Amino acid sequence: MKKFINDVENVENEMLEGIVLAHPEYVSRVEGFDVLVRADKKVGKVALVSGGGSGHEPSHGGFVGKGMLDGAVAGSVFTSPTPDQVFEAIKAVDAGEGVLLVIKNYTGDIMNFEMAAELAEAEGIKVANVVTNDDVAVEDSLYTTGRRGVAGTVFVHKIAGAKAEAGASLEEVKAVAQKVIANVRTMGVALKPCTVPAAGKPGFELSEDEMELGIGIHGEPGTERKPIQTADEIVDYLMERILKDMDPKAGDEVAVMINGAGATPPMELYILNRRVSQILADIGVKVFKTFVGDYMTSIDMAGASITLLKLDAELKDLLLAQADTIGFKMY
Amino acid sequence: MATKAEVLDFIRVYADKMAEHRQELTDFDQAIGDGDHGINMSRGFKAVIEKLPTVEDKNIDDILKAVGMTLVSTVGGASGPLYGTAFMKAGAAVKGKEELSDQDVILAFDEAVGGIQFRGKAVQGEKTILDSMIPAIDAIKASIAAGKSMTDALVDAEAAAWDGVEYTKTIIATKGRASYLGERSIGHQDPGATSMAYAFQAAKEVALKAGN
Numbered sequence: 001m002k003k004f005i006n007d008v009e010n011v012e013n014e015m016l017e018g019i020v021l022a023h024p025e026y027v028s029r030v031e032g033f034d035v036l037v038r039a040d041k042k043v044g045k046v047a048l049v050s051g052g053g054s055g056h057e058p059s060h061g062g063f064v065g066k067g068m069l070d071g072a073v074a075g076s077v078f079t080s081p082t083p084d085q086v087f088e089a090i091k092a093v094d095a096g097e098g099v100l101l102v103i104k105n106y107t108g109d110i111m112n113f114e115m116a117a118e119l120a121e122a123e124g125i126k127v128a129n130v131v132t133n134d135d136v137a138v139e140d141s142l143y144t145t146g147r148r149g150v151a152g153t154v155f156v157h158k159i160a161g162a163k164a165e166a167g168a169s170l171e172e173v174k175a176v177a178q179k180v181i182a183n184v185r186t187m188g189v190a191l192k193p194c195t196v197p198a199a200g201k202p203g204f205e206l207s208e209d210e211m212e213l214g215i216g217i218h219g220e221p222g223t224e225r226k227p228i229q230t231a232d233e234i235v236d237y238l239m240e241r242i243l244k245d246m247d248p249k250a251g252d253e254v255a256v257m258i259n260g261a262g263a264t265p266p267m268e269l270y271i272l273n274r275r276v277s278q279i280l281a282d283i284g285v286k287v288f289k290t291f292v293g294d295y296m297t298s299i300d301m302a303g304a305s306i307t308l309l310k311l312d313a314e315l316k317d318l319l320l321a322q323a324d325t326i327g328f329k330m331y
Numbered sequence: 332m333a334t335k336a337e338v339l340d341f342i343r344v345y346a347d348k349m350a351e352h353r354q355e356l357t358d359f360d361q362a363i364g365d366g367d368h369g370i371n372m373s374r375g376f377k378a379v380i381e382k383l384p385t386v387e388d389k390n391i392d393d394i395l396k397a398v399g400m401t402l403v404s405t406v407g408g409a410s411g412p413l414y415g416t417a418f419m420k421a422g423a424a425v426k427g428k429e430e431l432s433d434q435d436v437i438l439a440f441d442e443a444v445g446g447i448q449f450r451g452k453a454v455q456g457e458k459t460i461l462d463s464m465i466p467a468i469d470a471i472k473a474s475i476a477a478g479k480s481m482t483d484a485l486v487d488a489e490a491a492a493w494d495g496v497e498y499t500k501t502i503i504a505t506k507g508r509a510s511y512l513g514e515r516s517i518g519h520q521d522p523g524a525t526s527m528a529y530a531f532q533a534a535k536e537v538a539l540k541a542g543n
Contacts, residue, residue, distance in 0.1 A: 053407075076374075078365050079407040107507045108409035111450055115403070115412055138511050145510045198370045203361055218365040220508050221515070 001200045003300075008197045012054045012074055019061055023326050026065045034074040034081065035089040036061040046164040046173045047071065047093035050102040050157060051086065052109055053078040055196070055299045056217060058327030059154065067323030067330070068161035069102075077196050077299070078218040080108035086116030090125060098126035098170035100177065102156055104149025105133040106218075128170050130177040132156050134186040134307065136245045137214030137223050150217050151259040151296040152184035152307045155319075158328065162321035176318065180309065185246045187238045188305030190215040190222065190261060194298045213237065217261075217298050231268070235275035238306050243283070248310055250284030255291070255319055257307035262297035264304050269293070272304055288316060295327065332481060333431040337541050338391050342383065342398055345533035346376035352529060359522040363509040368410060368522040375406035375414070390429055395422030395439075409507060410523065413447050413460060420446030433481050440468045451506065458504035458516060463495035463524040467531045482538040489535045492528035499524045 005011055012034060019036065020029050027036040050060045051073030060072035070093035075081035090099050099120070103113045110131065117127045134152030160177035168176070190212040193202035196219065203219030206212055211234070214223030229237075248254065258273045260266070269292050280287055288311055296305070311319065323330040333341075349356075349372045356369030379401045386397040395418050403415030424442035425435050444464050448454070455465050470491035474484035499521035504510045509521070 075407050076367075076371070079367055079371060080409070080411075082404045082407050082411055084404045106409075107451070108407065108412070111409055111412035112407070115450075139513070145506055145508075148511065196366060196370075199357060199361070199366050203366045216508075216511060218508070220365050220511060223511070223513075 001195050001197070003195070003197060005197055008200075011197050012076055015054065015057070016061070016074060019326070026326050027061060030088055030092045033085055033088045035071060035085060035092060036064050036074070037071045037089070037092050038064055038066075041093070041095070042070070042165075043095045044097065045095060045167060046097045046170045047095055047099045048102060048157070048161055048164055048173070049073065049086070049089045049093060049099055050153070051075065051081050051089065052104055052106070053080060053218065055194075056296050058294065059296045060157075062327030063154065063157045063161075063325050065323070065325030067165045067321055068157050068325050068328060077198065080106065080112045083112050083115035083119060086113055087119045090116060090120045090127060091123070094120075094125050098128065100160065100164070100170060100173050101127060101129035102153065102160065102177065103129055103131045104153050105131045105146055106148065107145055126170060128174045130156065130160075130174060130181060132181050134181070134184045135216065136185050136187050136241050137216075148216050150186045150188065151257055151305045152186045152309065154257065154295045154328070155184050155255065155307070155309045156180045158323060158330075159315055159318040161323065162318040165321065176314065180315065183310040183315070184307060185242045186305050186307040187242050188215045188217070188222075188259075188261070188303060189213050189234055189238060190301055190303035191228070192263065192302035194219045194262065194301035196299065215301075215303055217296055219298055219301060231271045232275045235272050235279070235306065239276060239279050242306060242308055243279075246308060246310060248283070248285045248308075251286070253286045253288040253311045253316070254280065255289045255309040255311060256280075256287055257291040257295065257309075259296055259305045259307060260294040261301040261303035261305070262294060263300045263302040266292065269304055272306065276306055289319060332433060333436055333538075334541070335391050335394070335429055337537050338394060338431070339383065339387055340540070341534055341537045342379060342394075344537055345530055346380050348529045348533055349373045349376040349526065352526075356522050356526055359520055359525055363504065363512055363516045363519045364522060365508055367408065368526065371406045371408050371410055372414075372526055375402045375411065378405040390427055391431060392422040392426045392428060395419070395425070409451070410526070412450050413523070416446040416450045417443035433475050436481060437468075437472060437475065440471065444468055453506045456502060457506045458499045458502050458509060458521045458524070459506050460521075460523040460527045462499050462521060463492040463528045463531075466495040467492040467528070482535075482542075485531065485535040485538045489528070489531040492531040496520050496524045496528050
């Protein structure tokens with residue numbers, strides 16, 4: 001393992017210290033906790049809290065700020081934050097209008113956030129939650145925990161955050177978050193595995209000519225391993241599965257996110273986007289807005305995911321609403 | 332029967348096992364999960380050992396609840412809420428006790444497994460903690476009902492727990508991150524069932540040492 005690390009036990013903490021030192025105008029840290037909150041707490045609105053294991057930067061602290069999240073909880077690398085940490089975030093951001101928890105569909109995240117919600121409700125704080133599950137690589141059936149929440153979660157942060165910023169009620173913010181969840185689909189691919197600092201070695205092995213399709217955001221193995229193909233062929237494979245599941249019609253409008261897994265350069269992400277745009281044009285689906293970059297990373301994994309969000313008038317308005325955070329800006 | 336000293340000893344022995352098997356549990360988790368089970372469990376039990384001196388003068392229920400709270404706030408992932416809830420429920424089941432009868436021990440285990448089922452919304456046969464825990468508790472009940480000592484019952488329980496771990500190699504995971512692998516999870520043992528089997532191993536060793 002070759003990384004910029006002082007102490008594997010202190011990676012998350014030192015990262016949070018570095019974030020606050022770099023961006024004091026955006027975030028401050030709840031003292032004694034791994035919780036980042038808006039530097040300027042906005043009162044009189046529903047607050048949004050998200051979080052998860054560390055290693056997905058800029059998720060989730062990078063999306064704390066105007067028009068997106070009010071608080072983000074950072075767990076250990078790839079490990080859900082604990083209930084006491086989430087509870088602290090809820091208390092810190094609650095402004096009396098209620099708190100929406102945006103949870104990615106992972107067993108640990110759900111348990112820890114649910115326990116935190118129970119603690120908050122016991123203190124009289126109104127809490128609701130939504131669970132994102134945009135990953136089409138995972139079969140959603142009785143026999144799985146259900147689809148994973150991956151990069152599409154960022155669209156939930158953006159759109160539900162905009163709704164909350166506009167003064168909507170907790171029920172309204174939750175409803176629009178669920179609308180995003182119902183319309184967003186993602187699938188990812190890895191070319192090289194990532195290394196959790198505390199583990200010290202890659203989470204799985206891929207030879208020089210292999211790729212892992214359907215990869216999750218925690219380095220967990222995907223659903224299929226194949227010899228590496230051209231960028232266009234890889235996009236064709238991923239888009240086929242996304243489109244099959246989403247089934248957009250000619251004339252539909254979508255937002256596109258080409259998300260880097262952490263160690264893939266923008267050059268390659270743009271090559272992927274080129275093919276995504278071609279495919280959508282071929283089927284008459286209009287690209288309303290495209291985002292290319294690292295939004296939901298997996299430490300140092302080389303890979304990418306493609307996310308499509310089907311839009312209606314409300315989602316388009318909210319997507320373009322002003323947002324100002326470390327990792328996502330809309331003017 | 333179990334004394335408070337034995338309960339404390341169990342926690343310490345189990346904590347040692349989590350440190351000792353840190354890499355092994357992590358390797359099992361890398362095969363079908365996200366590769367951090369041993370790291371998280373050893374971190375949590377290290378915190379438990381640091382916490383123990385502040386509660387060891389209290390009743391058994393307070394000790395177990397403190398262990399549970401510490402695990403919930405330090406382990407993270409799914410294991411934190413699951414193991415934490417198990418210890419908290421076990422503690423609540425033996426409120427005010429300074430010593431546990433065999434029936435108290437069984438009740439504590441029953442409440443613990445009930446807590447895990449509630450929190451994890453899982454049943455036996457889904458390649459989880461429950462696949463070693465439920466057979467082990469059933470073995471304790473059967474052995475006690477057959478007139479055996481708790482020490483002998485715990486010997487049987489550990490054997491049943493490892494049988495349960497072996498069983499997890501033969502089934503598809505339908506809960507937790509391993510479920511994303513579908514059939515690819517077959518052939519691998521469940522890390523959670525494994526760490527739970529070590530709990531019964533620890534309990535057995537403490538009972539043998541105490542010579543009840």
